[in-house]
Amino acid sequence: EVQLVESGGGLVQPGGSLRLSCVASGFTFNSYWMHWVHQAPGKGLVWVSRINSDGSSTDYADSVKGRFTISRDNAKNTLYLQMNSLRAEDTAVYYCARDAYSFGATDYWGQGTLVTVSS
Amino acid sequence: DIQMTQSPSSLSASVGDRVTITCRASQSISSFLNWYQQKPGKAPKLLIYAASSLQTGVPSRFSGSGSGTDFTLTISSLQPEDFATYYCQQSYSTPFTFGPGTKVDIK
Numbered sequence: 204e205v206q207l208v209e210s211g212g213g214l215v216q217p218g219g220s221l222r223l224s225c226v227a228s229g230f231t232f233n234s235y236w237m238h239w240v241h242q243a244p245g246k247g248l249v250w251v252s253r254i255n256s257d258g259s260s261t262d263y264a265d266s267v268k269g270r271f272t273i274s275r276d277n278a279k280n281t282l283y284l285q286m287n288s289l290r291a292e293d294t295a296v297y298y299c300a301r302d303a304y305s306f307g308a309t310d311y312w313g314q315g316t317l318v319t320v321s322s
Numbered sequence: 323d324i325q326m327t328q329s330p331s332s333l334s335a336s337v338g339d340r341v342t343i344t345c346r347a348s349q350s351i352s353s354f355l356n357w358y359q360q361k362p363g364k365a366p367k368l369l370i371y372a373a374s375s376l377q378t379g380v381p382s383r384f385s386g387s388g389s390g391t392d393f394t395l396t397i398s399s400l401q402p403e404d405f406a407t408y409y410c411q412q413s414y415s416t417p418f419t420f421g422p423g424t425k426v427d428i429k
Contacts, residue, residue, distance in 0.1 A: 238418075240366075248358070248366060248409055250418040262416040265323070298365055307413020308356040308371035315365060 205229040205311045207299050212316030219289050219320070225282040225299030225313055233257070233277035236302035238309055239284050241295035241318075249295070252284065253302065266292075289320045324348050324412050328421035334429040341397040343424045345410035350390045354414035357386055357395045360423075361406045369408075370395065400426070 211223040225237070239251040252263045252273040261273050272285040282299050296317050300309035325348035335341050345355065353373040358366040368377045370386035373393055383398040397404055405428055410421040 247423045248360075248411075248420040250411070250416075250420060253416070253418070264417040300365075303368065303371065303377075306371060307354065307411070307418050308368055308377075309366075310368045310377060312365035312367075 205301070207301065207311055207313035209297065209299055209313040209316040212297065212318045214319045214321065215289055216322050217290060217320055220285070220287045221289065221318060223284040223286065223297055223299075223316055223318070225284075227280045227282065227301070230301070230311075232275075232280040236305050237273075237275065237282045238300045238302060239273060239282075240298045240300055240309070240312075241293075242298070242315075243292075243295040246295075251297070253307075254282070256305075286318070289318075291320050294318060294320045323417055324351060324415060324419055326410055326412055326419050326421040328408075328410060328424050330424060331422065332425040332427065334427055335400050336429045337400055337402055339400045341400050341404075341426060343395045343408055343410075343426075345388075345393040345395070345421050347391045347393075347412055347414075351412045351414035353389050354412055355386070355388065355393045356411045356413060357384075358409045358411065359404075359406045360409065366409065397426075 206228045238253045254273045270288045274283045296315040298315045301311040303310035355373045357370040360366040374386045407423045407425045
C-alpha cells in the first residue's frame with residue numbers, strides 16, 4: 204500500500220524556518236518525481252515545488268523561490284521541504300504528493316502537515 | 323505563469339443529475355490538464371489526467387474532455403459521495419497552477 208506521511212509542521216514566527224519531511228512507503232520511491240502543494244485554511248490548492256526522481260532537477264512557485272528548498276534522500280525514502288524566511292501568507296497545510304506519470308498529475312497524497320506562521 | 327479559471331464556482335445539484343464543470347487556461351496547454359476531487363479535511367484525489375484519461379479506480383461516471391485552452395469535467399449521474407470540491411490543474415509548465423475550485427453541493 205502506498206503511503207506518504209508528512210511531519211515537521213508547527214507554529215513558527217515570521218522570518219523563522221521549518222523543515223518538512225515526507226516519508227514514503229509501498230512503492231519504489233527513487234522512481235518517482237515528487238511534489239509539495241499547500242492549502243491555506245478555507246482556500247484552494249497551490250502548487251509549491253517539485254523534484255525529479257534522482258534529485259537533480261527542481262522547480263518552484265515564484266512565491267517561494269529563494270526561500271524554500273525541496274530535496275530528497277532516496278536511501279531514506281524521504282522528501283523534504285526546507286522553508287526559510289517564513290511569512291504569514293505561508294500559513295497552510297502542506298501536502299507531499301507522488302507524480303503519477305512524470306506528467307505533473309499526482310496520484311497519491313499524504314495527510315498534510317499544518318504550518319502556522321504567526322507572532 | 324498560466325492562469326486557470328473554473329466555472330461555476332459552486333453549484334447545487336441532485337443525486338442522479340448530470341454535472342458539467344468547465345476549466346479554462348490563459349494559454350494553450352495541449353492536453354496537460356488534470357482534475358482532482360477534494361472532500362473537507364481530506365487530501366485531494368486524482369480523477370482525470372491528461373485531460374481525458376480516467377485514473378485507476380475512479381468510477382466511469384467521471385469523464386474529461388478538451389484540449390488547448392478549454393476543458394470539461396462531467397459527472398454523468400451524480401452520486402451522494404460526489405459532493406465535494408473539484409479542482410483543475412495544468413501541468414504543461416511550472417508553476418503547475420490549480421484552478422480556484424468548484425464546490426458541488428446538495429440541492
